Amino acid sequence: MILMDHGIVFLKLINILTLKGNLSIFEVSMANRLIHSKSPYLRKAANQPVDWFEWCEEAFDKAQREKKPILLSIGASWCHWCHVMAKESFEKEEIARIINNNFIPIKVDRDERPDIDKRYQEVVHLISGIGGWPLTVFLTPEGVPFFGGTYFPPERRGQYPGFKEVLLKIVELWENKREEILKNASSIFNTLKSYHTQSFQGQIGSTQLKRSIHALLYSIDYEWGGIKTTPKFHHAKAFELLLYDNFFNPDSMKDKAIQVSLEAMAKGGIYDHLLGGFFRYSTDSLWRIPHFEKLLSDNAELLTTYSLAFQVYGKDLFKNICQGIVKYYKRFGSALEGGFYASQDADIEDLNEGGYYTFTEGELRNLLRPEEFSVIRRYFGITEEGNMPHNSGKNVLYIAEDIETIAQSLGINENRVKELINSAMTKMLSYREKERPQPFIDRTIYTNWNALMIESLCDYHMVFSDPWAIDMALKTAHLLLERYYNGKILYHCEDQEGYAEDYLFLAKALLSLFQITQNNFYLELSIKLTDQAIELFWDDKNGGFFDSKRKQGEGLLDLEIKNIADTPNQSVNGVASLHFIKLGALTSREKYYSLAEKNLEAFGGMITEYPLVSFSYLISLMAYLRGIFKVETKDHYKDVMGLFRPFKVVVQSDTDGIVVCDNKGCRKYENLKDLIEREEQFR
DSSP states (O other): OOOBOOSBOOOTTSOOOOOOOOOOOOOOOSSOGGGGOSOHHHHHTTTSSSOOBOSSHHHHHHHHHHTOOEEEEEEOTTOHHHHHHIIIIITOHHHHHHHHHHOEEEEEETTTOHHHHHHHHHHHHHHHSOBOSSEEEEEOTTSOEEEEESBOOSSOBTTBOOHHHHHHHHHHHHHHOHHHHHHHHHHHHHHHHHHHHSOOOOOOSHHHHHHHHHHHHHHBOTTTOSBSOSSEEOOHHHHHHHHHHHHHSOOHHHHHHHHHHHHHHHHSTTBOTTTOOBOSEESSTTSOSEEOOEEHHHHHHHHHHHHHHHHHHOOHHHHHHHHHHHHHHHHTSBOTTSOBOOEEOSEETTTEETTTTOEEHHHHHHHSOHHHHHHHHHHTTOOSSOSOTTSTTEEOOOOOSOHHHHHHHHTOOHHHHHHHHHHHHHHHHHHHHHHSOOOOEEOOOOHHHHHHHHHHHHHHHHHHOOHHHHHHHHHHHHHHHHHHBOSSOBEEETTEEOOHHHHHHHHHHHHHHHHHHOOHHHHHHHHHHHHHHHHHHBOTTTOSBOSOSOOSOSTTTTSOOOOOOOSSSOOHHHHHHHHHHHHHHHHOOHHHHHHHHHHHHHTHHHHHHSTTSOHHHHHHHHHHHHOOEEEEESTTHHHHHTSOOTTEEEEEOSOSSEEEEETTEEEEESSHHHHHHHHGGGO
């Protein structure tokens, strides 16, 4: 399965040989057609000398008419290595001449067009075993890939070929061995098509769930937290899964896996300690050195996970993390009228990755009072050498010592240490915001990611009763409905029709709003969007949702794909069954239970073979096996809403006391205490 990551990859499709020769002179315009793009990422490339197209029929028609291969470049505004490759290669006139003379260049924003990205990522992964951004793929004029990679340096670096070298070799092969290229392209396409037309169906049951939980626990890094891979991603749904499973089957190993991991991420450099919000991933196993981009999708999922963790463990650290995420999005990640921005870049100025967030020891000595510096130096592990591998002297902030240890070392009380830390951090944040350029914020509002944040704000509000959270969730929902939904078609973003996850994620979010408001408008609209998703994307033959309703288009867009892998965020087919089961419980419509089962069965074989491919699927499977915990009450509504109970739905009604129904039957309780005490036997 595909796990995406930045990096360098040399695909073993052809042996790159250095070519020498004179380049023809080609004058290029300083503004290409991307100047008119709606994507901020594409507009950034508008002044490159490459004659870029967006993904469109015109580009493919031109390639076929001129019999030229296509150079496809896929990236995102938050992607550091995309900016590096742009500066090193696409902004160089020599390389631009080679591209413009011999290729039809197409640039794609992966956030705007996840359907294109998904298909070509799979191709590169199929050949090399790795993918990521920037994705660099060479296609036939019809859009079938025959060679590709991720980041290519401008000149050869050891075993890795330079981009100029690759371009010239592709030109040579296209001229002299075109038939071999076309044959290889056909073979790649047939392999990909064969993979996506095979059945992944299989039996579902407690055996698969137990096996996956065991595999997850085995994969945990119990010293530093998270899953044992480098780089380390958050995998928020993995720890949400463990929180749920630990509720039903308490176990010290699960408890340790959850707390060690969530604490390590919360204390690590992957979290922005001065303002709030998580960066995308850590480059090391200790969570200290991140890539510094902030993505809405990551922070939405993590807000839910840490809110649930606070419910279970009551730790101030988890509460602070939740409030920090919300603080960041209040200040920089949202619009007053509603809507959350897609991402914030990792770089400032000339590819200075992390330069906005890191500090030298000298900067802090000059900025802080000696007493503040003595504390903050220990708290954040500040050294003269720094800890940034590529930027000597710069320190990524992570919690190196706890307050109690610092107080003992310095001989002062803990409250004074807290005061000094808070005053120092206030000065550091003010300095950062006033003296440094802010990393670029992509203010595009995507339906799928905004829906995730609406749902997470509802989870956060249920725990912390934050009025801003529910107000912003409602504003955002109505903004999406007014701007991107006409009653028949839901849009992913402006002028881009929605994908399955836009429909399903928004339907899930509206169901969460129904839980908070008890307004049937949101329930009815959730049902409508769910039914439209079924009509547009559901595979009647084998079950599961196709990612896109497009059954034809340029390149690989006619290839039907059903996503199940969380890469690393939740997948539409992973969460669909849980959504169906909740709708079934709230509406008593049998069709939703049937669809939930069919969706789970559609990927049962995949889960058996790859037990950790989708944590969101495993949560749905657990809900299917355990059943929905449906509660009807009048006087105890708020208390029940604040209760941690996996797979809970609450309906405010005229019921006296509290009535609970699940797959074990219905039971009535007089009050919340009675419910909590007696429900233990039903776990």
